[in-house]
Amino acid sequence: MNKKENRHSYYARLRLRLMAAIFFVAFVPLIVLGGTIYYHYSTNIVLLIFVLSTLVIIVSTILITRRVIGNLEEIGRERAEIADHLVQCYKLAAIGKLASSIAHEINNPLAVIAEKAGWMEDLLSEGDIKNDPNYSELFKATQDIKKHVDRGKKITHRLLGFVRRKEIEYKEIDVNLILGETVYFLERETRFRNINIISEYQAHLPKIFSDEAQLQQVFINILNNAIDAIDKNGTIYISTTSQNRGVLVSITDTGPGIPKEVSERIFDPFYTTKPVGKGTGLGLSTSYDIVKRLGGRMTVESQVGKGTTFHIMLPRSQPGGRGQKTEDRGQRSEVRR
């Protein structure tokens, strides 16, 4: 917030200075010229022309500065966005490395614990122990150990999945179709919670080159978050629009919204506001990572008390155009047209 205000006042000051400079540069010769002419022929017409040209100078100065500063401001904003994006990428890469090494180290002891619990369970199923008064307690304990190893395993495997660079399989896909499928997956859950999903898909949406499975994962993650945010009774709006360079998917929920300090960290790995054991804090950062690798951008917009919108911008063709199979090339140029 502070940074933004600073930036704003910087541009305001720059604007004033530029205005003064242009005004003086144009005004000084006018005074000299006008003064000389007035000195020789002191008529009212000359005075009128002098006043008029001063007005013209003022107006054009204002117009020019507004235009120039507007452009500058835009460039500055874009640069700041790119810098934010870069910081996010570095964070993801660094934490990814750390995460995989931790997952490594935890997985092996987990495997031993699971085997030991399994072995105890095997032994408990034998002969006399079954008649022991403590049998059921012991059996339940082994089941609980297994259950919690499973919980740990889910986390380590998700961590590894987060780090693992799955190879992207590009093909021509219809984003509307994938969204439709994803919504269908979640229909039971939304009906149960009385959440209404309103889809506004653009008809004849141009097909894009992307990875179907990975995009589906992104949509499921975001929709799941939207459902969790709403909890019960609410609406999720999904829309697709064709844009210059690709397709924009917007998913809006009528949940409680995200406060500023949370939305700044929302794509950070392991950042979660869900209760312990509910969320790993990897869903959105994985999604962010996937969209980034598919050459797109994901942003969040939220108002506390009103709801949250995720925008996912997907490029029409794959980034760099490398690794494309030859038979696909013809299709791609067709899509571009």
Added chain:
Amino acid sequence: MEGIKILLVDDEEDFRTTLASRLKKRKLDVTDAGSGNEAIELVKQGSFDVAVIDVKMPGTDGVETLARIKEISPFIEVIMLTGHASVESGIEAMKLGAYDYIMKPCDIDELLIKVGDAYQRKIFQEKHAATIKRKQKT
């Protein structure tokens, strides 16, 4: 499933011995080895149906062990155990001739199913090879 000869290779002793006991309890004929080299020696001496090998081991790692075992005894089917971020190495191993891979911590039933399938393939491959040999003779 009974009597399938299994070679279990993992450097983590607690894991290896416990899994071996559990498999033995399910009537499988299990031999265990704590390192790649030990496994290779065992393959030279005896015959096995299925080998279950951990990818990440000090010294001769799982992928190398797989390659050496396949050289010595091509009909052994191999299942790789991956304990770390190595789905890639699991897939790499499958390119080198492993039957399948399974991620640690693994469910014993899942492992048993894969062992059973691998054994089926081994029997099939051996029969197939024998038929080809017979045909070549005639």
